[in-house]
Amino acid sequence: MGKQSMDLMRGTLDLLILKILSAGSLHGYEISKRIREQTEAEIFVEEGALYPALRRMEERNWLTSEWGISKNNREVKFYLLSSEGKRQLKEQSVQWDRYVRAMDRVLKIAGSPA
Amino acid sequence: MGKQSMDLMRGTLDLLILKILSAGSLHGYEISKRIREQTEAEIFVEEGALYPALRRMEERNWLTSEWGISKNNREVKFYLLSSEGKRQLKEQSVQWDRYVRAMDRVLKIAGSPA
DNA sequence: CCTTATACCTAAAAACATTATGCATAAGAT
DNA sequence: ATCTTATGCATAATGTTTTTAGGTATAAGG
Numbered sequence: 001m002g003k004q005s006m007d008l009m010r011g012t013l014d015l016l017i018l019k020i021l022s023a024g025s026l027h028g029y030e031i032s033k034r035i036r037e038q039t040e041a042e043i044f045v046e047e048g049a050l051y052p053a054l055r056r057m058e059e060r061n062w063l064t065s066e067w068g069i070s071k072n073n074r075e076v077k078f079y080l081l082s083s084e085g086k087r088q089l090k091e092q093s094v095q096w097d098r099y100v101r102a103m104d105r106v107l108k109i110a111g112s113p114a
Numbered sequence: 115m116g117k118q119s120m121d122l123m124r125g126t127l128d129l130l131i132l133k134i135l136s137a138g139s140l141h142g143y144e145i146s147k148r149i150r151e152q153t154e155a156e157i158f159v160e161e162g163a164l165y166p167a168l169r170r171m172e173e174r175n176w177l178t179s180e181w182g183i184s185k186n187n188r189e190v191k192f193y194l195l196s197s198e199g200k201r202q203l204k205e206q207s208v209q210w211d212r213y214v215r216a217m218d219r220v221l222k223i224a225g226s227p228a
Numbered sequence: 229c230c231t232t233a234t235a236c237c238t239a240a241a242a243a244c245a246t247t248a249t250g251c252a253t254a255a256g257a258t
Numbered sequence: 259a260t261c262t263t264a265t266g267c268a269t270a271a272t273g274t275t276t277t278t279a280g281g282t283a284t285a286a287g288g
Contacts, residue, residue, distance in 0.1 A: 012123070012217060015217075019223075028267070030266095039217075111133060160278080162276075167275085188235060190235065
């Protein structure tokens with residue numbers, strides 16, 4: 001039994017969080033659930049990765065946060081995209097696309113004959 | 115002036131090396147040149163990442179190596195894909211595809227209205 | 229002889245992820 | 259009443275990989 005979801009690739013967590021938050025503010029636990037759901041459990045974010053990432057991004061002023069009450073009636077911290085966060089989302093999306101295309105160029109070239 | 119090539123995404127260097135070597139044995143310096151060329155300089159592998167990666171992969175028996183003479187008449191170490199390496203190439207290619215598709219599912223969902 | 233490209237390597241530091249914990253409460257089940 | 263599960267935040271220790279920065283050496287062309 002291998003694990004069903006892969007290790008996070010460097011840099012992709014920030015992009016995922018930025019994108020998820022572009023639809024509206026959410027709290028951490030909900031962000032991680034959305035990532036799991038929207039990727040059909042392909043990508044699962046450990047809490048030990050999620051919360052430090054949110055702090056990092058807030059420090060960099062990509063996000064702002066405020067405490068509030070969740071739908072489940074719990075005290076939670078909501079994160080909101082800042083304008084710098086929106087800029088980052090755009091930039092990192094472009095970079096991700098470029099990276100994928102670059103990988104494709106290598107992977108699509110014929111390798112060793114069977 | 116930003117740098118023109120991106121940071122490597124975790125895990126993708128191994129896949130790139132495996133793929134490049136699937137066309138035939140090459141030495142380290144040549145591998146890094148091919149990655150640069152085939153990605154049109156989008157991905158540049160630092161030597162400090164390249165050589166440790168080759169050693170790791172050899173330790174894991176994905177590659178074998180032997181010293182030889184390059185086209186430039188230099189003593190170089192040639193790396194060759196092992197059968198386990200071929201297996202890894204297949205597996206990691208599939209994983210990469212799945213990861214890209216998972217990212218796409220998130221990134222393609224409409225975000226915040228302009 | 230000087231410079232450039234080629235070619236290998238490693239150590240220190242930074243960055244990020246995993247694993248393992250810990251704490252706390254709402255809600256539903258027994 | 260109490261147990262369990264899901265929710266929700268957080269950090270510390272560890273591990274892996276990458277960047278940065280340095281070192282060594284030779285072939286070839288000017």
